[in-house]
Amino acid sequence: MSRLPTLGDQWVVIPLLVLLVCTAITIIRMRSLMAAVLLTGIYSFLSASWMLLLDAPDVAFTEAAVGAGLSTVLMLATLALTSRDAKPPVRRPWGPLFVVVVTGAALVYGTLDMPHYGDPDAPAQRYPSPSYVERTAAETEIRNVVTVVLASYRGYDTLGETTVIFTAGIGVLLLLRGRARRMGTREREKS
Amino acid sequence: METVIAVLSWFCLVTGSAFAIIGGIGLLRLPDFYTRMHGGGITDTLGAGLIMVGLSLQAGLSLITVKLLLILVFSLVASPTAGYALAKSARTHGLEPWKREDDR
Amino acid sequence: MFAVTMAAVLVTMGLALTRAALGPTLFDRILALNMFGTKTVLLIAVVGFLTGRPDFLDLALLYALMNFIGTITVLRFLRFGHFTDEPEPEEP
Numbered sequence: 352m353s354r355l356p357t358l359g360d361q362w363v364v365i366p367l368l369v370l371l372v373c374t375a376i377t378i379i380r381m382r383s384l385m386a387a388v389l390l391t392g393i394y395s396f397l398s399a400s401w402m403l404l405l406d407a408p409d410v411a412f413t414e415a416a417v418g419a420g421l422s423t424v425l426m427l428a429t430l431a432l433t434s435r436d437a438k439p440p441v442r443r444p445w446g447p448l449f450v451v452v453v454t455g456a457a458l459v460y461g462t463l464d465m466p467h468y469g470d471p472d473a474p475a476q477r478y479p480s481p482s483y484v485e486r487t488a489a490e491t492e493i494r495n496v497v498t499v500v501l502a503s504y505r506g507y508d509t510l511g512e513t514t515v516i517f518t519a520g521i522g523v524l525l526l527l528r529g530r531a532r533r534m535g536t537r538e539r540e541k542s
Numbered sequence: 543m544e545t546v547i548a549v550l551s552w553f554c555l556v557t558g559s560a561f562a563i564i565g566g567i568g569l570l571r572l573p574d575f576y577t578r579m580h581g582g583g584i585t586d587t588l589g590a591g592l593i594m595v596g597l598s599l600q601a602g603l604s605l606i607t608v609k610l611l612l613i614l615v616f617s618l619v620a621s622p623t624a625g626y627a628l629a630k631s632a633r634t635h636g637l638e639p640w641k642r643e644d645d646r
Numbered sequence: 647m648f649a650v651t652m653a654a655v656l657v658t659m660g661l662a663l664t665r666a667a668l669g670p671t672l673f674d675r676i677l678a679l680n681m682f683g684t685k686t687v688l689l690i691a692v693v694g695f696l697t698g699r700p701d702f703l704d705l706a707l708l709y710a711l712m713n714f715i716g717t718i719t720v721l722r723f724l725r726f727g728h729f730t731d732e733p734e735p736e737e738p
Binding site: 555593600616627 | 648655676687704710
Binding site: 362363366370373383386389390392400403412415416423427428 | 649652653656659660663666667672675676678679682683686689690693696701702704705708709712713715716719720723
């Protein structure tokens, strides 16, 4: 099944990316933080749809579960401990804007050197990717090569990542729950 | 028989998308939060339902149709629940409905 | 005909996004987020058919679940101020 961008693909991808940019601009301009968190949920839905169009359903699954579900919940729990509105900016951010523009221009200049999308001569395609694709059917029973690479050929990497993320999640939950309970007790003692 | 199914599914798809757009326009133009929920409800039930039925007519009897109908059933159960919870939460928060005397 | 449906779903997503950006109250934005989620489910289903790969329907089912749970969580947070199930101590 050819996955080169056809005319049909562009008509979906371009509006999606335009919606992404509009969402990002709205998030930046929003003064209410809760609204910004909800708009971030919308942004996650859009990015996951776009990743799906790029033929990466595993990444899209993760983006949906983490971005639209978990991240929104954690942000809201954090908002319970701080204020609900962003403070107005103190002065015009010309310095940071200059740094961002220079860094962005440098990155875009760097991408001009990258190989084309799906180029068979790209360094990523020459080694070891073809060997993974060739060996998967012979050595495992699983049909999805990405899953096989993540879980079998590079299994230790996945184990390390899972440990790191699990620890981070437990730490965040402990921080949020403990702090909220103490703050609740303090407010009840005051009244 | 093939053309009947194709015409039927085309009709369902176009009607479903029309309802989706009508619901979206309603979301923008209606005056109050409680009235805007009608717009959301239309897209969730009629819009999604007709589009899913149209797609499953295209797919015929296969696993894809089962999945589509499963999504539709779940959506029909979850979407009114979420809408009810939203309305109740807005009411306990003290949001007043729009009355005809209000100048909007 | 899939292109028509896809265009309609994209337009509705844009309208929902406008409501999420405008909506004066917070509940407007939650409603827009909920509607955006259901539109994403439809978009995935239609695009799956358009590109000839309807295997993405599992992802659409996941999105429907995530959307529902996300909306209920936001509402629960608004109502109670926290996510835990601990009962508040009774006022003396």
